[in-house]
Amino acid sequence: GIQVEQSPPDLILQEGANSTLRCNFSDSVNNLQWFHQNPWGQLINLFYIPSGTKQNGRLSATTVATERYSLLYISSSQTTDSGVYFCAVTEYGNKLVFGAGTILRVKS
Amino acid sequence: EAGVVQSPRYKIIEKKQPVAFWCNPISGHNTLYWYRQNLGQGPELLIRYENEEAVDDSQLPKDRFSAERLKGVDSTLKIQPAELGDSAVYLCASSSWTGEAGAQEADTQYFGPGTRLTVL
Numbered sequence: 421g422i423q424v425e426q427s428p429p430d431l432i433l434q435e436g437a438n439s440t441l442r443c444n445f446s447d448s449v450n451n452l453q454w455f456h457q458n459p460w461g462q463l464i465n466l467f468y469i470p471s472g473t474k475q476n477g478r479l480s481a482t483t484v485a486t487e488r489y490s491l492l493y494i495s496s497s498q499t500t501d502s503g504v505y506f507c508a509v510t511e512y513g514n515k516l517v518f519g520a521g522t523i524l525r526v527k528s
Numbered sequence: 529e530a531g532v533v534q535s536p537r538y539k540i541i542e543k544k545q546p547v548a549f550w551c552n553p554i555s556g557h558n559t560l561y562w563y564r565q566n567l568g569q570g571p572e573l574l575i576r577y578e579n580e581e582a583v584d585d586s587q588l589p590k591d592r593f594s595a596e597r598l599k600g601v602d603s604t605l606k607i608q609p610a611e612l613g614d615s616a617v618y619l620c621a622s623s624s625w626t627g628e629a630g631a632q633e634a635d636t637q638y639f640g641p642g643t644r645l646t647v648l
Contacts, residue, residue: 424570450635451635451636453636453637455639460641461617461641461642461644462639462641462642463571463619463639463642465636465637465638465639468635468636506570506571508570510635514559514576514623514635514637515561515573515576515584516561516563516571516573516621516637517573518569518570518571518572519570520568520569520570521569521570
């Protein structure tokens with residue numbers, strides 16, 4: 421099956437700093453989503469981005485489907501950005517395959 | 529618009545006991561998914577429903593797990609009997625996926641808050 425690798429596995433930032441999270445996948449995909457899992461366990465949709473670039477406030481994402489990677493940018497980080505960021509791609513039939521996640525800690 | 533609703537939020541049971549989880553998807557979403565998330569890992573699909581039909585249950589441990597989606601709306605996931613290794617968060621998601629090429633945003637899956645199961 422398709423493999424999804426995320427990096428870095430852990431990241432500690434000072435409030436106000438910027439960061440880039442990466443997601444590599446092993447095969448072509450129809451769907452790619454970025455999620456933020458908050459400390460209470462809720463998975464929050466950030467982007468549906470099988471290709472191209474999208475921006476939402478301080479967050480933006482770019483997927484280069486031909487090179488099989490996606491990047492999530494977080495600018496001017498805040499403590500509320502802390503949590504786990506997951507990249508997930510569809511393998512078939514809209515089954516999402518998740519990466520292991522990036523644990524982000526933003527310190528004030 | 530209400531999101532995906534799950535209950536209970538937490539459940540603690542003794543091993544060998546049965547347990548059931550309930551999910552109400554977003555109104556109008558035809559596709560429903562159950563995922564299991566072990567500690568420190570990403571969620572993994574257990575079963576996917578299109579309306580009332582289970583179209584992908586290849587990852588569901590059928591000896592002890594069962595699921596149903598009566599009338600193509602709410603769904604119940606059951607474990608009987610539970611084992612220590614079943615301790616995890618069980619997540620329900622829904623989408624309005626049609627399988628059509630270029631459906632784009634309809635493919636987006638929305639997740640409920642999950643049920644955290646602890647088996648003692």
